[in-house]
Amino acid sequence: MTRVTKILLDEKDMPRQWYNIAADLPSGLKPPLGPDGKPISPDMLAPVFPMNLIEQEVSTQRWIDIPEEVLEILARWRPTPLHRAYALEKALKTPARIYYKNESVSPAGSHKPNTAVPQAWYNKQFGIKKLTTETGAGQWGSALAFACSLLGLECKVFMVRISFDQKPFRKLMMQTWGGICIPSPSNETAFGRKVLAETPDTPGSLGIAITEAIEAAVTDPTGQTRYSLGSVLNHVMLHQTIIGQEAKKQLKIAGEKLPDVVIACAGGGSNFAGLSFPFMIDKINGAKMDIIPVEPTSCPTLTRAPFVYDHGDTGKMTPLLPMHSLGAGFVAAPIHAGGLRYHGMAPLVSQAVIDGLASPMAIDQLECYKAGLLFARTEGIIPAPETTHAIAATVREAEKARLEGKEKVILFGFSGHGLMDLTGYDKYMSGQLTKHEMSEEEIQKLLKDVIATHPAP
Numbered sequence: 402m403t404r405v406t407k408i409l410l411d412e413k414d415m416p417r418q419w420y421n422i423a424a425d426l427p428s429g430l431k432p433p434l435g436p437d438g439k440p441i442s443p444d445m446l447a448p449v450f451p452m453n454l455i456e457q458e459v460s461t462q463r464w465i466d467i468p469e470e471v472l473e474i475l476a477r478w479r480p481t482p483l484h485r486a487y488a489l490e491k492a493l494k495t496p497a498r499i500y501y502k503n504e505s506v507s508p509a510g511s512h513k514p515n516t517a518v519p520q521a522w523y524n525k526q527f528g529i530k531k532l533t534t535e536t537g538a539g540q541w542g543s544a545l546a547f548a549c550s551l552l553g554l555e556c557k558v559f560m561v562r563i564s565f566d567q568k569p570f571r572k573l574m575m576q577t578w579g580g581i582c583i584p585s586p587s588n589e590t591a592f593g594r595k596v597l598a599e600t601p602d603t604p605g606s607l608g609i610a611i612t613e614a615i616e617a618a619v620t621d622p623t624g625q626t627r628y629s630l631g632s633v634l635n636h637v638m639l640h641q642t643i644i645g646q647e648a649k650k651q652l653k654i655a656g657e658k659l660p661d662v663v664i665a666c667a668g669g670g671s672n673f674a675g676l677s678f679p680f681m682i683d684k685i686n687g688a689k690m691d692i693i694p695v696e697p698t699s700c701p702t703l704t705r706a707p708f709v710y711d712h713g714d715t716g717k718m719t720p721l722l723p724m725h726s727l728g729a730g731f732v733a734a735p736i737h738a739g740g741l742r743y744h745g746m747a748p749l750v751s752q753a754v755i756d757g758l759a760s761p762m763a764i765d766q767l768e769c770y771k772a773g774l775l776f777a778r779t780e781g782i783i784p785a786p787e788t789t790h791a792i793a794a795t796v797r798e799a800e801k802a803r804l805e806g807k808e809k810v811i812l813f814g815f816s817g818h819g820l821m822d823l824t825g826y827d828k829y830m831s832g833q834l835t836k837h838e839m840s841e842e843e844i845q846k847l848l849k850d851v852i853a854t855h856p857a858p
């Protein structure tokens with residue numbers, strides 16, 4: 402056998418620094434704003450995050466060292482493999498060479514531990530004893546519970562109600578790692594009680610769960626609890642850049658130059674940022690590359706929502722962030738890709754789209770599940786519903802390459818496995834899932850509200 406199917410790096414080849422694209426974005430990053438409409442100061446975030454992470458959040462330093470102890474923990478599953486998807490290429494009869502970076506090999510099954518570990522570590526350094534967080538599909542909650550268990554912190558997770566019901570095993574994973582997981586909205590916070598009183602049947606949303614988790618952190622009278630976010634913020638994008646840095650080295654070993662197309666699904670934007678930012682710097686410097694964040698048509702943040710200042714959560718506890726947003730009150734249809742139901746998008750990813758560095762795509766869940774099944778039946782790994790969005794876009798790009806007769810190199814992010822998400826597959830295979838696209842009327846109504854009430858960056 403001469404061909405190489407997966408490209409592995411040695412532990413010693415793990416990146417030692419995170420790449421901060423804030424240093425290189427052509428038009429820079431707009432600052433978050435406080436309630437008075439003025440840029441916030443770092444100390445205003447101090448009740449919510451530890452100062453060492455706030456420093457990373459506002460940093461414009463291009464390279465930031467990864468602490469040794471964090472590297473030692475990441476080395477339990479990193480570097481992750483880069484696979485050449487020969488079987489998928491064959492099934493698609495495409496001349497494209499398709500590679501995928503497999504983040505599903507982490508203990509929690511996704512890219513999320515890449516930031517959960519450093520976040521828990523920095524909080525511990527700062528003397529924090531307990532972290533609160535939200536989770537959509539449960540991938541982030543289980544990643545943080547895993548990281549907290551390794552570092553000896555308590556962990557409480559507010560899980561979006563619909564996913565809590567759809568994915569009971571994610572809750573059990575969190576409990577196995579010693580975390581506490583409750584459905585959101587809950588009776589544990591003033592905000593949760595208010596939402597339940599107004600809409601007792603709500604499926605919940607990431608925006609609501611974030612408010613509850615922040616409220617739980619800032620109202621802890623001991624002052625030893627902080628909040629942790631699994632996406633959206635600058636320091637989370639930063640921590641994920643080890644993915645793209647590794648992939649770049651691996652493509653080189655495979656004999657490739659830069660990819661022609663880089664694809665990842667985008668919920669809050671972290672796995673997309675993690676894979677693409679180390680390549681985006683080449684695009685900023687003139688390389689030709691299509692960089693595609695993929696979202697669901699039922700939550701079309703980057704493709705159809707305006708770039709505005711909006712809150713990261715429904716209860717408006719976070720500062721106003723410059724991002725593409727469907728409005729902090731938006732509750733997406735209860736699709737199974739729970740991690741892609743977020744109303745906003747990371748400011749760094751939003752700015753990259755505004756700067757023309759990334760070209761977003763929205764795909765319906767039926768096309769995504771179809772691509773997910775094709776992947777499972779060719780490459781073998783069952784993808785998370787979020788990940789199927791990246792695969793569906795890859796299928797589209799591979800077919801385009803076939804029609805154009807071009808030998809393109811396509812790299813996509815395999816952000817997680819779907820072994821805890823099989824109910825979604827069950828519903829798809831038994832024909833119970835429907836196409837879901839927001840109508841123009843729904844969008845226009847939202848846009849009127851969002852644009853009318855929020856300042857433009």
Ligand SMILES: Cc1ncc(COP(=O)(O)O)c(C=O)c1O
Pocket residue numbers: 511512537538539540541631632633666667668669670671672673739740741785787788816817818
């Ligand atoms: C497997 C997987 N991929 C992607 C996402 C989307 O999040 P992000 O855009 O932050 O990568 C999630 C979020 O829960 C996820 O679980």
